[in-house]
Amino acid sequence: MKIIGSYPKTRLRRLRKHKWLRNLISENNISPNDLILPIFVREGKNKIESIKTMPEVKRYSVDKLPTILKKVKDLKIPMVALFPYTPNNKKNKQGSEALNPNNLICRSLRLIKSKFPDIGVMCDVALDPYTSHGHDGVLINNEIDNDETIKILVKQAILQAKCGCDVIAPSDMMDGRIGLIRKALDKEKFTDVSILSYAVKYASSFYGPFREAVGSKSKLKKDKKTYQMDFRNSFEAYREVGLDIKEGADMIIVKPGMIYLDIIRNIKKNFNVPIIAYQVSGEYSLIKDGIKKKLFKEDIIFESLIAFKRAGACAIISYFAIEVAKKLKKIN
Numbered sequence: 285m286k287i288i289g290s291y292p293k294t295r296l297r298r299l300r301k302h303k304w305l306r307n308l309i310s311e312n313n314i315s316p317n318d319l320i321l322p323i324f325v326r327e328g329k330n331k332i333e334s335i336k337t338m339p340e341v342k343r344y345s346v347d348k349l350p351t352i353l354k355k356v357k358d359l360k361i362p363m364v365a366l367f368p369y370t371p372n373n374k375k376n377k378q379g380s381e382a383l384n385p386n387n388l389i390c391r392s393l394r395l396i397k398s399k400f401p402d403i404g405v406m407c408d409v410a411l412d413p414y415t416s417h418g419h420d421g422v423l424i425n426n427e428i429d430n431d432e433t434i435k436i437l438v439k440q441a442i443l444q445a446k447c448g449c450d451v452i453a454p455s456d457m458m459d460g461r462i463g464l465i466r467k468a469l470d471k472e473k474f475t476d477v478s479i480l481s482y483a484v485k486y487a488s489s490f491y492g493p494f495r496e497a498v499g500s501k502s503k504l505k506k507d508k509k510t511y512q513m514d515f516r517n518s519f520e521a522y523r524e525v526g527l528d529i530k531e532g533a534d535m536i537i538v539k540p541g542m543i544y545l546d547i548i549r550n551i552k553k554n555f556n557v558p559i560i561a562y563q564v565s566g567e568y569s570l571i572k573d574g575i576k577k578k579l580f581k582e583d584i585i586f587e588s589l590i591a592f593k594r595a596g597a598c599a600i601i602s603y604f605a606i607e608v609a610k611k612l613k614k615i616n
């Protein structure tokens with residue numbers, strides 16, 4: 285890029301003088317259309333409970349989901365992402381609760397699709413909320429078995445599609461699962477159900493607060509480094525994206541968010557696929573804590589979200605979605 289101009293004829297501050305002028309020339313903006321809200325669901329009736337690790341985020345019993353979905357609808361947030369808090373007595377080595385047509389996710393899907401048909405719903409495909417060991421796949425001889433796991437994931441995806449899931453989001457990082465899930469969806473005539481692949485998911489400490497939220501934290505013995513990506517690598521991310529697009533992914537996720545903006549940027553440059561950033565639980569909780577302690581102004585939330593847009597993401601999964609959409613409504 286050629287840099288043109290010089291002082292004093294050129295003064296870049298001239299364009300920063302007025303708020304209206306700054307608004308006029310802003311290159312990136314955030315609207316409710318850019319947001320996806322994660323929601324945690326739990327068993328029981330009439331329950332809305334706090335989560336220790338994530339200030340202001342709640343778990344909802346299925347009957348209470350409408351309280352949050354009404355807000356999503358009013359604020360015109362296009363999509364929600366569902367995550368289950370599975371009771372311990374329903375967890376086992378195989379994660380078989382994932383295939384129960386009456387599990388938390390299936391019940392939530394049916395409720396949302398009957399009462400809020402215009403809200404998009406994405407669901408994780410992975411076994412970690414359901415396994416007694418907290419891993420995303422099945423353990424065979426103490427290893428996460430790729431191909432045995434995929435067999436279950438394919439069934440999980442089909443079940444979610446049957447219950448009305450719009451966007452299937454495999455977050456397990458097994459090799460080859462996108463192709464097999466696409467094939468199975470098509471065979472079952474779910475050609476319009478899309479796949480949002482967590483193509484680039486690093487083995488990250490930033491997921492800590494989430495694991496508490498879905499109840500897998502105390503279960504997980506070892507880390508997830510044999511399937512989630514090594515944070516020292518970036519070229520590997522492009523191989524993951526390339527393979528997933530070839531296998532049929534419609535969109536891809538980069539996760540965590542803020543400290544992986546280089547990855548988003550390079551995917552944007554090299555592939556023409558919609559990129560969704562996941563501002564994960566650790567990022568959320570750190571920012572929230574900083575605001576609480578008055579280290580940051582609330583504007584830090586916008587700053588963090590715009591960064592994803594600037595890097596090249598078209599949307600952001602964020603626990604701030606409701607808060608931000610409310611603020612946007614006031615401003616506009």
Ligand code: PBG
Pocket residue numbers: 408410412420455456490491492493494495508563564565566
């Ligand atoms: C499960 C899953 C995780 C997250 C989303 N889906 C955690 C993990 O892989 O351990 C993390 C989300 C967050 O931290 O907000 N496969």
